[in-house]
Amino acid sequence: MTYVITLANLKGGAGKTTTAVNLAAGLARQRLRTLLVDADPQANATLHLSINPDEIECSLSTVLQRDARMDAAVCSLHDNLDVLPASIDLDPLEYRLVTDPAAALLFQRQLRDTPHDVVVIDTRPSIGFLTSSALLAADLVLIPLPPEYFAANSFLRTIDRLTEMADAAGRAPTTRVVFTMLDRRGRFHAKTQRELQPVVDARGSPLDLRAFATVIRTNTDLKRAAAFGVDIFRFAPNSRGAADYGELTHELTETAGF
Ligand SMILES: Nc1ncnc2c1ncn2[C@@H]1O[C@H](COP(=O)(O)OP(=O)(O)OP(=O)(O)O)[C@@H](O)[C@H]1O
Ligand SMILES: [Mg+2]
Structure with missing residues (x-):
């Protein structure tokens, strides 16, 4: 059974693409057959892995x-990573697809019916056809949250939209x-962590919202890996970014029971 992870946050620049790419690479390194789906027309995840969005046929x-x-449209990147x-x-x-409910259902089914162990979906910072399909197909919605004032507002909007969709x-x-x-x-995350579930409960949301114990620290190697078109494990295996995304992968596989 394929396990679908969707990255989501209505805030731009929150770390969705960085997390999608490096988590997918981390899962593939654990010998899980992993498919990274770039559902963001900005094509950042595609570019992050050196695929030119202007030249691809599939x-x-x-x-x-x-x-x-x-399965005919995926690019094989390394062992276990498509x-x-x-x-x-x-x-x-x-x-065009917004008005095509059959396309939304087909897309959700396709995301769940691949021969991969895990599908990781990167999304854009808005909710339209692509993001809502990816959210409806998800077993796990992963929300990257940076320590910025404006991030809190977008985070709450994200939670409200997720709640509406779950209802x-x-x-x-x-x-x-x-x-x-x-x-x-x-400091930031310990305080926010305590405040998360009460905020969700106060909104009458059915979401069971918790935070991963692993946190991702600021690390310029993560930016540089993107510019070089590779994941952090290939670019700088001894960096803080590789350590943090390695730990996140480990925590995820433990909690999801792969
Ligand atoms: N832990 C980190 N340390 C340093 N830089 C980071 C880190 N995480 C992400 N970045 C950088 O921050 C910028 C935004 O990150 P990213 O592209 O992952 O966000 P996003 O949520 O996907 O943005 P968008 O909503 O536009 O798709 C990028 O330049 C990325 O390289
Ligand atoms: Mg992105």
């Missing part, structure tokens, strides 16, 4: 247009926060 768009099956890239036509395509679907996915871009362990 992509998420071809799958959504029913021109290719999911990528379903985003191409430049994904943005206009998303607008409509009659099913609440496991929802976890991962604190990102922390300069110092302890």
Whole structure:
């Protein structure tokens, strides 16, 4: 059974793509067959792994247009890691698909019916056809949360949208926060961690929201790995970024029971 993890936060620049790419790479290193799906027309995850969105023939768009099956559209990257890239036509395509409920259901089914052990989906910082399909397919919604004032507002909007979707679907996915871009362990995330569930409860949400114990510290190697087009384990295996994403992968596999 494929386990689907969707990265989500309506705040831009929260660490969704960085977490999607490095978590997918970490899971693949643990010998889990992993598929990274780039469901963001910005194509950042695609570029992060050195795939040129202007040149690819197969992509998420071809799958959504029913021109290719999911397994025919993926790029094999390394042992155990496949990528379903985003191409430049994904943005206009998303607008066309908004009015196509059959396409949404098909996409959700395809995300769950791949031969992979885990699917990790990177999303854009807004909720349209792509993000809502990815959220509805998710076993785990992972919300990266940086220690910024404006992040709290977007976080609450994200929780409200997730709550609406869970109420409509009659099913609440496991929802976890991962604190990102922390300069110092302890202060921000310990306080926020205590405040999370009461905030969700006060909104009458069915979400079971907790935070991962692992936090991701600020590490410029993570930025540089993206610029070099590789994951952090390949770029700087001894960096803080590799240590933190390695620990996150470990905590995830332990708690999800892979
Ligand atoms: N832990 C970190 N330390 C240092 N830089 C980081 C870290 N995590 C992410 N970054 C950098 O912060 C920027 C934003 O991160 P990222 O692209 O992952 O966010 P995002 O949520 O995917 O953004 P968007 O909503 O635009 O898709 C990037 O330049 C990335 O390299
Ligand atoms: Mg992104």
